[in-house]
Amino acid sequence: MMPTTVSIFEVGARDGLQNEVAVTTQAKLQLIADLAASGLTRIEAGSFVSPKWVPQMADSADIFTQMPRVKGVTYSALTPNLKGFELALASGADEVAIFGAASESFSQKNINCSIDESIERFIPLMQIAKQHSIPVRGYVSCVLGCPYEGHIEVNEVARVSEILYKMGCYEISLGDTIGVGTPVNARRMVEAVAKVVPVEKLALHFHDTYGQALANIFACLDMGIATFDASVAGLGGCPYAKGASGNLATEDLVYMLHGMGIETGIDLNKLATAGNNISQIIGRKSASKVANALA
Ligand code: HMG
Numbered sequence: 001m002m003p004t005t006v007s008i009f010e011v012g013a014r015d016g017l018q019n020e021v022a023v024t025t026q027a028k029l030q031l032i033a034d035l036a037a038s039g040l041t042r043i044e045a046g047s048f049v050s051p052k053w054v055p056q057m058a059d060s061a062d063i064f065t066q067m068p069r070v071k072g073v074t075y076s077a078l079t080p081n082l083k084g085f086e087l088a089l090a091s092g093a094d095e096v097a098i099f100g101a102a103s104e105s106f107s108q109k110n111i112n113c114s115i116d117e118s119i120e121r122f123i124p125l126m127q128i129a130k131q132h133s134i135p136v137r138g139y140v141s142c143v144l145g146c147p148y149e150g151h152i153e154v155n156e157v158a159r160v161s162e163i164l165y166k167m168g169c170y171e172i173s174l175g176d177t178i179g180v181g182t183p184v185n186a187r188r189m190v191e192a193v194a195k196v197v198p199v200e201k202l203a204l205h206f207h208d209t210y211g212q213a214l215a216n217i218f219a220c221l222d223m224g225i226a227t228f229d230a231s232v233a234g235l236g237g238c239p240y241a242k243g244a245s246g247n248l249a250t251e252d253l254v255y256m257l258h259g260m261g262i263e264t265g266i267d268l269n270k271l272a273t274a275g276n277n278i279s280q281i282i283g284r285k286s287a288s289k290v291a292n293a294l295a
């Protein structure tokens with residue numbers, strides 16, 4: 001059955017801006033305020049990773065301490081390890097996300113350790129998050145393919161997802177990091193993961209490199225998943241997945257869902273304006289077809 005309401009997890013300020021030319025803290029604060037004003041209630045606002053690895057996110061503590069909070073909005077941070085978690089906590093993040101991968105090579109390139117080592121590092125983070133009642137989201141990367149290994153077995157995606165879920169992640173976001181997936185494969189992957197993690201605890205995070213993200217989401221919409229990650233203006237990519245483009249543009253997702261009579265709580269025009277403004281600052285056209293059509 002199709003959902004009547006969908007929850008959108010906005011990753012533009014993190015997954016998007018981590019892989020664009022660096023913008024000022026002020027520009028990020030404006031973007032985050034605009035996103036909240038459009039009706040988005042789940043906003044990933046930054047990431048506490050090594051500034052040597054991802055300099056674009058080096059001002060995340062400033063973002064979290066300076067941004068005006070809108071009631072009802074959850075501001076989330078990406079945290080690879082305990083150090084990142086402690087920085088996020090000190091900056092007032094409402095929730096954090098850990099990130100693992102279904103590909104050994106990608107895990108090494110992205111977080112400099114094996115899949116098993118990454119899970120070991122998450123254990124103390126999960127314990128401290130629990131003590132502070134901070135919800136933790138879990139990402140799994142490369143669920144439909146890897147830039148280094150190519151094909152990824154769905155069983156490996158299911159294995160890592162189950163571990164993160166059992167560790168206490170409240171939701172598992174399945175990432176097609178390089179946007180290579182196609183609808184039938186996406187469904188098969190979700191079917192495999194749904195055997196070990198309740199389907200309503202899954203989210204889909206599709207980069208749109210090959211233009212398949214919307215089709216993939218449509219293919220999975222009747223499977224019981226009602227949470228999708230998206231990036232305003234299609235911002236971003238992944239610094240450790242060469243050639244990857246941004247996530248599906250939030251505007252395009254909202255347009256499709258509203259067209260199907262599915263509620264999101266988002267004002268599409270306000271969202272498109274937010275995306276157009278940040279695209280102008282970055283100096284490129286919005287990657288959202290819908291935003292360009294509306295303009
Ligand atoms: P490492 O070099 O192995 O870490 O990096 P280390 O523990 O050996 O520490 C080395 C240095 O980093 C030390 O500083 C630490 O203090 C510092 P030094 O003594 O050299 O001055 N350090 C930190 N600094 C700030 N924040 C921290 C932190 N941790 C250590 N949290 C590490 C390991 C994980 C830190 C590194 O590999 C890293 O930062 N990786 C992040 C990569 C990243 O951000 N990738 C993009 C996000 S993931 C993504 O986009 C995918 C997703 O969207 C889903 C999808 O699409 O699939 C989520």
Ligand code: MG
Pocket residue numbers: 015175177205207237238247
């Ligand atoms: Mg991503």
